[in-house]
Each structure stands twice: as structure tokens, then as C-alpha cells.
Amino acid sequence: MKRLFRPPAPDFLLHNTEAWGKDFAAKRTADPPYTLQWRQINGKKVNVILRELLAEKMTQHHCSYCDGGYRLGASAQATLDHFRPKSVVPLEVYEWENLFVCCNVCQEKKLEQFEEALLKPDAEDFDTFRYFVLNFETGEIGINPRATTSDKARAETSIRIFGLNDSPRPQMRLTEFTKWQNTLEAAKNLDDFNYRFFLEL
Ligand SMILES: [Zn+2]
Numbered sequence: 506m507k508r509l510f511r512p513p514a515p516d517f518l519l520h521n522t523e524a525w526g527k528d529f530a531a532k533r534t535a536d537p538p539y540t541l542q543w544r545q546i547n548g549k550k551v552n553v554i555l556r557e558l559l560a561e562k563m564t565q566h567h568c569s570y571c572d573g574g575y576r577l578g579a580s581a582q583a584t585l586d587h588f589r590p591k592s593v594v595p596l597e598v599y600e601w602e603n604l605f606v607c608c609n610v611c612q613e614k615k616l617e618q619f620e621e622a623l624l625k626p627d628a629e630d631f632d633t634f635r636y637f638v639l640n641f642e643t644g645e646i647g648i649n650p651r652a653t654t655s656d657k658a659r660a661e662t663s664i665r666i667f668g669l670n671d672s673p674r675p676q677m678r679l680t681e682f683t684k685w686q687n688t689l690e691a692a693k694n695l696d697d698f699n700y701r702f703f704l705e706l
Contacts, residue, residue: 506637506663507572507702509627512562514601517546518555522599530595541591541598551599552585559585559606565696568608569626570615570667571674573699582609588625590617602627614668622655622662633702636660641682644675644703678703 514522525544532539543552560566560583568574574581586607591598605626624631636656638647646669648660664670678700685693685704695701 506570506624506626506631506633506667506669507567508631508633509563509569511602511627512558515554515558518551518599518601522601525599526596529591529598533591533595544599555601555604556583556585556606559604563627564606567696567699567701568611569605570607570611571669572701572703573610573674573677574608575697575699583607584609584612586612586615588619588623590619592617593619611667614671615666618666620662620666622659623666624659624663636663639703640675641679644677644679644682645670646675 521544529541543550545551546554559569563569564572566574566576568581568583569586574583583606586605587594587598588603588605589597594600594603597603624636634649636649636652637660638649639645640647646664648657648664652660668674681699682703685698695705698704
């Protein structure tokens with residue numbers, strides 16, 4: 506996970522967050538299996554607009570959670586994830602702060618799981634190395650042994666829920682690290698690589 510900086514919400518979303526959230530929550534209450542039908546603005550689905558905005562301005566086309574999938578959509582599919590699941594907080598279904606662009610792998614691992622300890626990569630006090638250590642022999646992400654007990658629990662929860670050490674992810678990080686090391690200094694553009702937090706030491 507890498508520290509992310511969230512851009513301001515688009516105006517159309519701010520104007521509608523509450524009303525659209527209430528409408529979705531009411532439909533869910535009336536009919537629990539009701540699945541979200543994203544609203545449209547100028548003929549374009551809101552999830553697509555927000556996903557593209559976040560990929561462009563917040564993650565430079567990386568997954569918010571694993572930082573993989575450079576140019577999401579090519580190597581991996583990009584989706585828009587509700588950090589706090591819509592089944593838990595239906596009113597927040599259009600809440601800007603609750604929406605993250607992520608890869609289909611992270612989303613399939615997370616699904617409707619949520620724990621308060623889960624790390625939010627755009628949190629003001631988030632820092633990769635506050636919570637994690639990186640193992641350059643195995644490619645795994647470990648828990649920082651010097652972290653506080655509560656920070657260790659947050660690191661563990663995040664590794665587990667996003668499946669950050671599930672095969673083949675550690676191997677993929679090592680492969681990317683080798684590619685990074687073999688790239689000439691002048692040609693190194695961090696945003697062109699996956700797993701930036703694993704490379705930028
Ligand atoms: Zn991911």
C-alpha cells in the first residue's frame with residue numbers, strides 16, 4: 506500500500522451524494538437483494554467517471570490497495586470499490602471519501618469484508634513504513650516489528666483482507682523490482698511501474 510492524496514470531489518457528486526445515498530438505502534430496505542444501479546451524468550455512468558478521475562488524479566492508474574495494475578484496464582480490470590461496503594453503509598454509496606479505484610483482484614479478495622482496523626491509503630497519517638516492512642527475498646509485505654500494537658493489528662488486517670501476500674503477488678513484486686533495478690536511471694519513471702512502494706526505497 507502506498508500513501509495516496511485524494512483530489513477534491515467533483516461538484517456533481519457533492520450536489521447529489523446525500524439524495525442518491527438515501528434513494529439507494531430506501532431501495533435496499535424495500536428489496537434487500539437490490540443491486541446498485543449507478544446514476545448517469547451526461548450519458549456516462551457515475552462509477553466510470555469517478556473511477557477514471559481517481560485513476561488519473563489519485564493513483565496514476567494504479568490500484569489504491571496493492572498498487573498493481575499499471576494502466577488498470579489492460580493488465581487488470583479497474584473497478585470502483587466502496588471502502589466501507591454498501592451493505593454496511595448504504596447511505597454512503599456515493600460518498601467521495603469512501604470510493605477507491607482498485608484492481609479486480611483486490612476487490613474479489615475484499616468483497617463485503619470490512620473491519621474498522623482496515624488501513625485507508627489516503628488517511629492523513631498513513632505511511633507505508635509505519636505499518637509494513639518489505640522482504641526483498643520473498644517479495645512479501647510484513648508487519649513492522651517496531652509498530653505499536655494497534656498499528657500492527659491494522660497492518661495484519663489489511664494484509665489479510667486485501668490478500669496482499671496471496672500467491673502470486675509476492676513473486677510479482679520481486680519480478681517488478683528486478684525490472685526496476687534493470688532500468689537505466691534516466692529512463693526510470695516510478696509511475697510506469699507496479700508496486701511503487703516496493704521500489705522507491
Ligand atoms: Zn489491487
